[in-house]
Amino acid sequence: MASVFSASIPQEAPGYSFNHLSSGTREHAFNPYTDNGGSTLGISGADFTIFAGDTRSTSGYNINTRYAPKLFKIGGEGPSNENARIVLSVVGFAADGNALKERLDTVVKMYKYQHGKPMTVAACAQRLSHILYSKRFFPYYVHAILGGLDEDGKGALYSYDPVGSYEREQCRAAGSASSLIMPFLDNQVNFKNQYVPGSGVGHALEQRVPEPLPRKDVEQLVKDAFTSATERQIEVGDGLQMMTITKDGIEEVYSPLKKD
Amino acid sequence: MFRNNYDNDSVTFSPQGRIFQVEYAQEAVKQGSVVVGIVSKTHAVLAALKRNAEELSSYQKKIIEIDTHYGIALAGLASDARVLSNFMKQQSLASRLTYDRPMQLADITARIGDRAQINTQQYGKRPYGVGLLIAGVDATGPHLFEFQPSGVTQEMVACGIGARSQMARTYLERNLEQFEGSNREELIRHALRALKESLSQDKELTVDNTSLGVVGTGDAKERFRLFEGTEIQSWLETTFENQGSTQEGEGMDVDK
Amino acid sequence: MNHFPHGWGRPRDDVYGAYNHAYLQPDGSKQHTQSPIVTGTSVIAVKFKDGVVIAADNLASYGSLARFTDVKRLRRFNSRVVLGFGGDVSDMQHLDRLLSTLSIREDYSSTASESDNAARELNARNLHTYLAKVMYKRRSEFNPLWNAILVVGLDGESQPFLATVDLLGTTFSAPTLATGFGAHLAQPILRRAVPDEAAVAEMTREKAVGVVRECMKVLFYRDARSIDKYSMAVVEKEKEVELVEDEQLEQQSWAFAEGIKGYGTQTV
Numbered sequence: 001m002a003s004v005f006s007a008s009i010p011q012e013a014p015g016y017s018f019n020h021l022s023s024g025t026r027e028h029a030f031n032p033y034t035d036n037g038g039s040t041l042g043i044s045g046a047d048f049t050i051f052a053g054d055t056r057s058t059s060g061y062n063i064n065t066r067y068a069p070k071l072f073k074i075g076g077e078g079p080s081n082e083n084a085r086i087v088l089s090v091v092g093f094a095a096d097g098n099a100l101k102e103r104l105d106t107v108v109k110m111y112k113y114q115h116g117k118p119m120t121v122a123a124c125a126q127r128l129s130h131i132l133y134s135k136r137f138f139p140y141y142v143h144a145i146l147g148g149l150d151e152d153g154k155g156a157l158y159s160y161d162p163v164g165s166y167e168r169e170q171c172r173a174a175g176s177a178s179s180l181i182m183p184f185l186d187n188q189v190n191f192k193n194q195y196v197p198g199s200g201v202g203h204a205l206e207q208r209v210p211e212p213l214p215r216k217d218v219e220q221l222v223k224d225a226f227t228s229a230t231e232r233q234i235e236v237g238d239g240l241q242m243m244t245i246t247k248d249g250i251e252e253v254y255s256p257l258k259k260d
Numbered sequence: 261m262f263r264n265n266y267d268n269d270s271v272t273f274s275p276q277g278r279i280f281q282v283e284y285a286q287e288a289v290k291q292g293s294v295v296v297g298i299v300s301k302t303h304a305v306l307a308a309l310k311r312n313a314e315e316l317s318s319y320q321k322k323i324i325e326i327d328t329h330y331g332i333a334l335a336g337l338a339s340d341a342r343v344l345s346n347f348m349k350q351q352s353l354a355s356r357l358t359y360d361r362p363m364q365l366a367d368i369t370a371r372i373g374d375r376a377q378i379n380t381q382q383y384g385k386r387p388y389g390v391g392l393l394i395a396g397v398d399a400t401g402p403h404l405f406e407f408q409p410s411g412v413t414q415e416m417v418a419c420g421i422g423a424r425s426q427m428a429r430t431y432l433e434r435n436l437e438q439f440e441g442s443n444r445e446e447l448i449r450h451a452l453r454a455l456k457e458s459l460s461q462d463k464e465l466t467v468d469n470t471s472l473g474v475v476g477t478g479d480a481k482e483r484f485r486l487f488e489g490t491e492i493q494s495w496l497e498t499t500f501e502n503q504g505s506t507q508e509g510e511g512m513d514v515d516k
Numbered sequence: 517m518n519h520f521p522h523g524w525g526r527p528r529d530d531v532y533g534a535y536n537h538a539y540l541q542p543d544g545s546k547q548h549t550q551s552p553i554v555t556g557t558s559v560i561a562v563k564f565k566d567g568v569v570i571a572a573d574n575l576a577s578y579g580s581l582a583r584f585t586d587v588k589r590l591r592r593f594n595s596r597v598v599l600g601f602g603g604d605v606s607d608m609q610h611l612d613r614l615l616s617t618l619s620i621r622e623d624y625s626s627t628a629s630e631s632d633n634a635a636r637e638l639n640a641r642n643l644h645t646y647l648a649k650v651m652y653k654r655r656s657e658f659n660p661l662w663n664a665i666l667v668v669g670l671d672g673e674s675q676p677f678l679a680t681v682d683l684l685g686t687t688f689s690a691p692t693l694a695t696g697f698g699a700h701l702a703q704p705i706l707r708r709a710v711p712d713e714a715a716v717a718e719m720t721r722e723k724a725v726g727v728v729r730e731c732m733k734v735l736f737y738r739d740a741r742s743i744d745k746y747s748m749a750v751v752e753k754e755k756e757v758e759l760v761e762d763e764q765l766e767q768q769s770w771a772f773a774e775g776i777k778g779y780g781t782q783t784v
Contacts, residue, residue: 030550032655034684057688062699065690066712078328078483079356095652095685106353113349138656360645361672364636367625399635399672 033141034059036094037235039175040070041225042145043189044155046212048246049147051087052222053175054230054257055239057094066238066259068094072101073243073250074146075108075119084250085148086124087243091175092142092162100140104128121148125158125166132164139163143174148245155212155245170210177229177236184228188221189213215244223255230257271383281387282380285409288389292335294422294458295322296451297393297404298432300442302480304395304402306333306473307451309422309459323473327352328483329362330396331473335422336409337389344372344388364398369405369413377411391421396484397477420454427457444480448472449499456500465500467493552604552662554578556589557741558698559600559666560731562706563676563691564719567752568668569728570598573736574761575743576605582743590747592757593619596670597640598749599647602695603663603683611661614650615643640669640677640751644687652685660684664695669751676716676751691716694731697739702731721752736765744768 037058042051053070056063070091076084088104090097107127111119119127125146132140139162150156159172171189173181186192191208199206213221222242230237237257244251266272267280274280295308308322320338325331326348334341351371352363372392379385392407393416404416418439420428431454442450451472456465467489475484487495526535554576561570576584584605591599591612599615601608622638638646644667654661660683671677679689691713692706709727710719728748736742744765750758 030548030658030660032658032660032684034686036686059686059699062703064686065688065693067690068688079360079362082483093684093686095648095655095687098648098687099652099685102357106357109353110349358646358649359638359642361638361642370625 033093033096035092035141035176036064036068037176038068038070038091039173039177039181039226039229039233039236040089040091040143040145041171041173041178041181041185041222042089042147042157042159043171043185043213043218043222044147044157044169045215045218047149047153047155048215048218048244049087049149049155049157050215050218050222051089051145051147051243051245052226053089053091053241054226054236055241055254056235056237058235061234063238069241070097071241071243071252072105074101074105074124075112081105085118085245086121087147087245087250088128089145089174090142093140096140097142097144100128100131100142100144103131107131121146121150121156121158124148125156125168128158128160129164129166132160132162136163143178145172145174149247153247173225175236177233180229180232181225184225185221189218219244226257269383270380270385270387279380282410285387285389286391289336289391289409289421290423290425292337292390292422293320293322294420294425294428294455295333295335295393296418296420296425296428296432296454296458297333297395297406297416298418298439298442298447298451298454299395299402299404299416300439300447302402302478303442303444303447303474303476304330304397304404305447305451305475306331306393306395306471307448307455308333308471308473309455309465310469310471312469319469323471323486325473325484325486326368327356327363327396329398329475330365330368330394331475331484331486333393333395333471333473335391335425340388340390341392344375344390344392347375348372362398364400365394365396365403365405366400366415369394369407372407373411373413375411376407376409380411393419393421395473396475397481402475402477418450418454420458422458424458424460428454431457444474444476445495448474448495452495452499465496467496470496548659552607554583554605555741556587556602556605556608557739558694558696558702558735559589559602559664560694560698560702560706560728560735561600561666561668561678561692562710562719562724562728563678563716564710564721564724565717566676567670567721567750567755568598568676568678569721569724569748569750570600570666570668571728571732571746571748571763572600572602573732573743573746575741575745577741580740582741585743585745588747588761590749590759590761591615592749592759593643593669594637595634595756596674596751597638597643598668598751598757598759599643600666600668600695600749601663602665604661607661607663611647611650611663611665618646639672640667640679641671643667643669644677644679644681648681648685648687651681651683655684666693666695668749670753674753697741698731698735701734701738705731705734721750725750732763733765733768736768 038054040053051071055067057065057068071089073081073084074086074088076082108119144160147157158166158168160166171185191210194208196206196208226240238259240255240257242253266274270281293309293311297306306323310319310322312319323333324345355363376388379387387409394405406416406419407413418432472487472492476482559572572589574586576587589601662683664682666680668678680693681687691710694702732746736744746763747761748763
């Protein structure tokens with residue numbers, strides 16, 4: 001029976017003028033991922049950590065919405081996460097980002113319920129790595145950055161790849177404009193390619209030593225990074241969401257970006 | 261010694277139609293220190309007397325925050341209460357995650373009631389040895405539910421369970437009409453007075469042995485918060501101004 | 517059609533390729549949806565001051581064939597939620613049954629008095645969150661429900677709510693939304709009327725309905741998988757849902773078609 005159907009049926013009807021098929025079978029496999037664009041960054045200072053992300057969400061050339069936050073408070077009280085001290089930013093596939101955010105948030109909330117004290121940023125950072133790695137062979141398609149204040153009150157920032165590799169850093173940009181923003185941060189935060197004037201020539205040149213920047217300067221860097229990224233990356237724009245973690249809690253600010 | 265033939269498990273009725281294991285479990289509730297709960301139109305309040313096993317030990321935990329909108333007070337086996345509270349916490353988080361909706365108090369009470377009932381009908385299981393007061397606010401306003409080891413649950417306006425709680429209930433019954441219209445402070449004072457009624461003559465409510473849980477809704481919206489230690493100092497002072505000279509029956513007079 | 521009867525009614529090999537026997541194998545191995553079969557096209561919606569308007573046409577297509585011309589793709593869930601489905605119709609019907617089950621379970625779980633029921637009912641935000649979880653779970657099992665869904669209605673504070681979820685579990689919310697072709701054709705028109713949340717407060721119900729009708733016309737003109745019969749629903753504060761399932765696209769103008777030359781049998 002099967003052989004009747006597998007034999008190709010002779011056709012005499014007029015065909016199409018163009019070749020409809022490439023040779024062989026056409027497979028439509030379901031692709032469980034998409035890219036929702038956008039960019040995020042985080043910078044840690046002496047006694048604060050700043051996060052920022054644009055609020056545009058895209059599908060291809062379409063803008064889904066002009067306001068879809070990529071920054072989330074983790075482990076606070078109730079649905080609005082009051083009194084939270086940790087921030088997670090996720091960029092990439094937004095559905096995975098949300099699932100990851102909810103998993104981590106639940107973990108941190110249960111930690112507080114069971115231990116009676118909030119989770120430290122370092123513990124939360126390691127837990128996030130484990131969550132990401134637990135889906136090593138069907139990854140959360142996101143670049144995550146996590147931060148807050150460490151046990152000494154210093155700004156702490158951890159960045160991740162989609163399968164859980166992580167390290168503590170001074171600053172990190174992620175998402176579609178990361179290749180535009182990261183070199184800017186390397187230069188302006190870690191003073192890469194900046195040398196002490198008059199320290200010599202060639203290899204004798206002395207690297208300018210990076211030091212934690214004041215908050216006002218960092219806020220200006222963040223705004224400059226995003227206005228510039230908005231100009232050159234079509235997936236970045238609409239709005240800028242900023243969260244600053246200090247010993248007094250988390251301050252959240254929204255400012256507009258170009259909507260074109 | 262007399263031996264009861266019908267109390268070896270919780271699946272066998274006695275000829276009188278009783279399940280002794282369940283009744284014994286209810287006795288365990290009466291061994292626990294007293295807890296009181298009251299609701300008004302805007303608030304739900306829990307008050308609990310904490311005991312310490314010995315001078316050197318810490319006081320046991322009597323009130324547990326489950327979610328931002330509700331908490332429980334327990335009387336009986338604290339370890340059983342912990343199992344139930346873990347379950348309630350997980351269900352409450354799940355409700356927020358799945359529906360972005362805070363757990364309804366009637367629903368969570370029904371769920372622990374169902375769990376407790378299973379323990380009274382399956383061989384090899386033991387009923388929970390703890391009674392709970394579930395107090396909080398949801399979409400339909402403030403609520404107080406009572407939970408018993410038998411799986412019986414009921415909504416209450418005011419309730420007290422635990423050792424000598426009859427005295428507290430008597431106070432609550434006598435002042436029943438005032439609760440609905442009480443404001444936050446009045447309701448807290450009622451709860452503390454009811455709690456005080458259940459204390460033996462030689463005992464006082466102190467900042468060490470008293471716990472309070474308060475939650476509000478509507479215009480008086482506040483999340484469920486546990487107050488202990490120095491935080492409750494002023495309430496104790498204003499409630500029992502003539503502390504020391506308190507006589508039995510003082511709870512009957514109705515000031516403020 | 518040719519003179520080989522056993523080829524009749526089958527997809528033509530020269531157009532669709534040889535039949536793929538990987539599908540529907542007699543060994544009964546479980547097949548997951550790899551592509552939608554009978555599909556609905558765009559769903560569009562826009563918020564206004566006191567509510568939301570949503571619309572979708574009544575066509576279910578089988579590829580390019582206009583297969584079912586009276587399919588209702590808007591579903592009232594309760595007095596404050598309406599859903600609009602694009603994509604696979606059988607998956608839509610599966611979700612419809614799932615939502616009926618949910619609705620019944622909700623009604624029976626209520627131990628509170630009758631008068632509390634309105635406050636207890638699932639609102640649009642609750643339902644959207646739930647559907648997002650269902651869709652994301654199915655995509656994570658590589659067994660997606662091939663739909664793009666708009667959830668419209670009122671949230672817990674009785675404010676207008678409009679959000680979407682698709683087969684990947686992607687969710688977002690905006691003052692105006694459109695799925696499928698509507699994202700290209702209708703969304704620009706809707707955004708011109710309601711660019712942001714501030715504009716929602718200025719939007720009247722009449723104007724919102726007007727712009728949605730305009731969009732349905734544009735979609736019928738330019739989307740080859742559309743039809744001129746459509747459904748429209750309005751969810752508004754303190755009112756019952758108004759769902760009309762037999763709207764007819766009025767005042768069509770095909771005069772421009774006269775001028776189109778160069779296709780078919782006509783001589784240019």
